[in-house]
Amino acid sequence: MERLALTKLNNKEYMIPERASGSFVFDLATANDEVLIRINNSSNVDLLLLNLKDGNNIQFEVADNVYLNVATLGKNDIKTFKITANVGYKSTFSAYFADFIHGKVKSDITINLNKEGGTCNWHLASLSMNKDNKEFDVSAYHNAINTYAQLDNYGVCRDEGKLTFSGICKIINGSHGSKAHQNAKIMVFDELSNGVAKPILKIDENDIEASHAAIVGKINDEHIFYLTSRGLSEEEAKRIITLGYLKPILKGFSDDNMVQEIENLIEGEM
Amino acid sequence: MSTLVIKNLHAEVDGKEILRGIDLTINEGETVAVLGPNGHGKSTLLNVIMGHPKYIVTEGTITLDGQDILSLTTDQRAKLGLFLGMQNPSEIPGVINSDFLRAAVNAKSEKPISTYQFYKVLDKATKELKMPFDLATRSLNEGFSGGEKKRNEILQLMLLEPKIAMLDEIDSGLDVDAIQVVADVIKEEQAKGIGFLVISHYARLFDLIQPTRAVVIVNGKVVIDGDPSYIKRIDQTGYEFIKTELGIEISKPDNNMNTVSIGSCAVKDAIK
Ligand SMILES: Nc1ncnc2c1ncn2[C@@H]1O[C@H](COP(=O)(O)OP(=O)(O)OP(=O)(O)O)[C@@H](O)[C@H]1O
Ligand SMILES: [Mg+2]
Numbered sequence: 001m002e003r004l005a006l007t008k009l010n011n012k013e014y015m016i017p018e019r020a021s022g023s024f025v026f027d028l029a030t031a032n033d034e035v036l037i038r039i040n041n042s043s044n045v046d047l048l049l050l051n052l053k054d055g056n057n058i059q060f061e062v063a064d065n066v067y068l069n070v071a072t073l074g075k076n077d078i079k080t081f082k083i084t085a086n087v088g089y090k091s092t093f094s095a096y097f098a099d100f101i102h103g104k105v106k107s108d109i110t111i112n113l114n115k116e117g118g119t120c121n122w123h124l125a126s127l128s129m130n131k132d133n134k135e136f137d138v139s140a141y142h143n144a145i146n147t148y149a150q151l152d153n154y155g156v157c158r159d160e161g162k163l164t165f166s167g168i169c170k171i172i173n174g175s176h177g178s179k180a181h182q183n184a185k186i187m188v189f190d191e192l193s194n195g196v197a198k199p200i201l202k203i204d205e206n207d208i209e210a211s212h213a214a215i216v217g218k219i220n221d222e223h224i225f226y227l228t229s230r231g232l233s234e235e236e237a238k239r240i241i242t243l244g245y246l247k248p249i250l251k252g253f254s255d256d257n258m259v260q261e262i263e264n265l266i267e268g269e270m
Numbered sequence: 271m272s273t274l275v276i277k278n279l280h281a282e283v284d285g286k287e288i289l290r291g292i293d294l295t296i297n298e299g300e301t302v303a304v305l306g307p308n309g310h311g312k313s314t315l316l317n318v319i320m321g322h323p324k325y326i327v328t329e330g331t332i333t334l335d336g337q338d339i340l341s342l343t344t345d346q347r348a349k350l351g352l353f354l355g356m357q358n359p360s361e362i363p364g365v366i367n368s369d370f371l372r373a374a375v376n377a378k379s380e381k382p383i384s385t386y387q388f389y390k391v392l393d394k395a396t397k398e399l400k401m402p403f404d405l406a407t408r409s410l411n412e413g414f415s416g417g418e419k420k421r422n423e424i425l426q427l428m429l430l431e432p433k434i435a436m437l438d439e440i441d442s443g444l445d446v447d448a449i450q451v452v453a454d455v456i457k458e459e460q461a462k463g464i465g466f467l468v469i470s471h472y473a474r475l476f477d478l479i480q481p482t483r484a485v486v487i488v489n490g491k492v493v494i495d496g497d498p499s500y501i502k503r504i505d506q507t508g509y510e511f512i513k514t515e516l517g518i519e520i521s522k523p524d525n526n527m528n529t530v531s532i533g534s535c536a537v538k539d540a541i542k
Pocket of ligand 2 (some may be wrong): 312313357438
């Protein structure tokens, strides 16, 4: 599938025009560390971000009535990066982040739902292994009425890997009709690995709906029993349960090569 | 012809003895109805046969065609031809049902089934079970209704073709039509000679699948192993006759635990 390029405005700013519809690609390797991407009104965009790099500070200005799906793969060594999205009227910011970065990582992801009807669907699948130490701070701020955020963070840690999911969902006073759902799940493989999930809700308004769930733990023995009772070996059972944490991220990737690359990473590492 | 033989089986969970000397034989081609009051060890028996790690066998033997299976892992038992349709099948997020089914089919066969062949078999089986095909493409049992989960168990039975199939309250959660559908599948498998061990509290399913024997488990023991007419009797009059005619007191499973905890409270009070 042919993907369109973003329009370059200057050394920092790029944009997708009004009412654009289609698949786009942006190669971060060719740009400054700091980039601002404007998605203009009424566009419907599937954006593939390539080559996320250390020190990236990426800001999305999502205008009104936009549907934006961003998919990206993190790999190799990245120490810090930052993603911010400012979401406009009745716009959706949907993001899929497949994390196979190695080493010590600190990230900061902030979604500001600044106007009525703004929606954020955030999905992260993260693998922490071989003494990786990663922290994903994913926060959503409900600054307007009828805003919606669903933050799903899934991770697997093994072989002395450490993984932390933090971040807050904040609904400010007056943002009635808003909904915030945080969901953090980490599967910890062995005693030397460490998973921490601490989703925080801050609610300053009554007429809202909010939930948060955090599950950190070993593979459920009942699940292993179920699968082995059908003839799968214990190793195979553990493998497919683990894949179940990571593979759903592929839903957000429409690029066949990228899907293949992530599948190879998942299958290869597990 | 396969035979599963259980002798003097004792098993415990969390240090509490649940099975207290089970003797039972199931031959291929037989359908054995298993009944008994709640909490008396029916599910435990099936879980022990399948090798659930929570249950510790303290005494006794289980053999399939003469081979000891207690020393085998759960997957080895499955490969030998044992199948357990569970009372509460696990929901496993992110694991696509059809991927799992295919892995299970492949685990049993020498060479992997082709995609075409697999979907042909799957399509046929789901149609027979009147299951919406999209259940195959969803996460394993996740968000399935009670009845859908039970049908998914039967789907696995059809795909795996075991020698001895154990079904734990497969009829609970099924509507009347679904019980008929499941019974039809069981009858087909019976005709192939598969042996069944079927737990249910209700005569309806048994009426449809015509067991060859009825077994009643009370206090972790087989207290009746006889002809299927017991099913009707229990359905109509309950378990009272076990006490009046056989002189077996039906214990409330929780009694022991209560006395223990009262005891320890009393000790605490005494220390204070
Ligand atoms: N995994 C477990 N952990 C703790 N206790 C258990 C476990 N499994 C079974 N038990 C206990 O063992 C006893 C027998 O349970 P089991 O599930 O075998 O009963 P059952 O005969 O199948 O009952 P029902 O008809 O209600 O399904 C019960 O007291 C139950 O609480
Ligand atoms: Mg039971």
